[in-house]
Amino acid sequence: MDMIKSGFIAIVGRPNVGKSTLLNALIGTKVSIMSPKPQTTRHRILGVLTENDYQMIFVDTPGMHKGKDLLNKKIDQVAVSSLGDVDIVLFVVDGIKGSAEEHIINYFTHLNKPVFLVINKIDELKNKAQIDEIILSYISAFSFEGVIPISAKNETYLKQLKESLLPHLEEGPMYFPKDMKSDQSEEKLMSELIREKILFHTEQEVPHAVAVVIESLEENDEENTIDVSALIIVERPTQKQILIGKNGEKMKKIGSEARKEINQLLHTKIHLTLWVKVKKDWRNRPSDLNAFGYGDDI
Numbered sequence: 001m002d003m004i005k006s007g008f009i010a011i012v013g014r015p016n017v018g019k020s021t022l023l024n025a026l027i028g029t030k031v032s033i034m035s036p037k038p039q040t041t042r043h044r045i046l047g048v049l050t051e052n053d054y055q056m057i058f059v060d061t062p063g064m065h066k067g068k069d070l071l072n073k074k075i076d077q078v079a080v081s082s083l084g085d086v087d088i089v090l091f092v093v094d095g096i097k098g099s100a101e102e103h104i105i106n107y108f109t110h111l112n113k114p115v116f117l118v119i120n121k122i123d124e125l126k127n128k129a130q131i132d133e134i135i136l137s138y139i140s141a142f143s144f145e146g147v148i149p150i151s152a153k154n155e156t157y158l159k160q161l162k163e164s165l166l167p168h169l170e171e172g173p174m175y176f177p178k179d180m181k182s183d184q185s186e187e188k189l190m191s192e193l194i195r196e197k198i199l200f201h202t203e204q205e206v207p208h209a210v211a212v213v214i215e216s217l218e219e220n221d222e223e224n225t226i227d228v229s230a231l232i233i234v235e236r237p238t239q240k241q242i243l244i245g246k247n248g249e250k251m252k253k254i255g256s257e258a259r260k261e262i263n264q265l266l267h268t269k270i271h272l273t274l275w276v277k278v279k280k281d282w283r284n285r286p287s288d289l290n291a292f293g294y295g296d297d298i
């Protein structure tokens with residue numbers, strides 16, 4: 001077996017600090033959906049970066065926060081347990097709104113592995129004094145292996161970030177094939193892209209009440225497309241109405257945006273049909289959570 005330098009790197013932090021944006025920027029393609037709404041990421045998602053002499057496997061995690069329903073409790077466990085499974089931790093904070101965040105830093109104290117402080121969104125900072133102040137507030141709480149200011153959105157200082165990680169990778173196997181960028185199936189990526197468009201077009205409680213399941217994929221030889229049928233699950237009839245919108249306009253928009261991005265990302269022409277179904281309280285029912293892709297292995 002080929003040996004190179006390799007390792008697993010967790011990306012953790014509060015919701016909305018830019019973890020998924022960072023993962024996608026590092027991998028160079030979208031593997032994890034992003035949105036301005038908190039709690040966008042629900043799964044542990046792997047992004048694989050393979051260069052000539054190393055393989056870095058980044059683990060995007062849902063934001064760490066205290067959730068109430070069963071789905072949120074499961075999501076929290078995903079983030080916390082991923083800390084134990086990796087070689088290096090990137091603790092991402094918001095360069096504008098960040099402040100010590102003790103409840104997360106507490107998880108680092110007994111880890112015995114390098115934790116880097118990654119200060120994101122520096123494109124929005126007004127001056128250098130501001131960033132120094134933020135750095136000080138964090139480094140007084142924990143002894144980080146290093147501090148790396150970046151802008152995930154503008155892809156600034158990502159090279160420096162990767163260079164800081166390199167000395168901490170050990171000789172190891174190539175865990176994944178060279179051309180593999182994520183552990184998500186194409187089907188999962190499709191349902192996540194649909195959910196991303198829903199997040200952009202809905203407000204308040206709707207984004208959190210939505211699950212998306214791909215019901216069928218069929219090759220259509222005549223038109224050289226793949227016919228995809230996806231089911232969108234919500235919790236209440238009112239949420240269904242909001243999603244469908246006046247004359248079905250919102251659903252059309254979500255469908256056409258999702259279709260375009262799926263075409264582009266998967267290099268496959270698809271024909272997308274969306275259905276909306278109400279399933280009361282699905283976020284608290286273990287059987288529904290399993291059925292909608294949030295089982296024990298999320």
Ligand SMILES: Nc1nc2c(ncn2[C@@H]2O[C@H](COP(=O)(O)OP(=O)(O)O)[C@@H](O)[C@H]2O)c(=O)[nH]1
Binds near residue numbers: 033036037041121150
């Ligand atoms: N200005 C700015 N915004 C960013 C940056 N990185 C992410 N964002 C925005 O922050 C929001 C949350 O991003 P996301 O990656 O979904 O955060 P996550 O919840 O931590 O995964 C989105 O609206 C992003 O566009 C950055 O470097 N600069």
Ligand SMILES: [Mg+2]
Binds near residue numbers: 020021
């Ligand atoms: Mg995310």
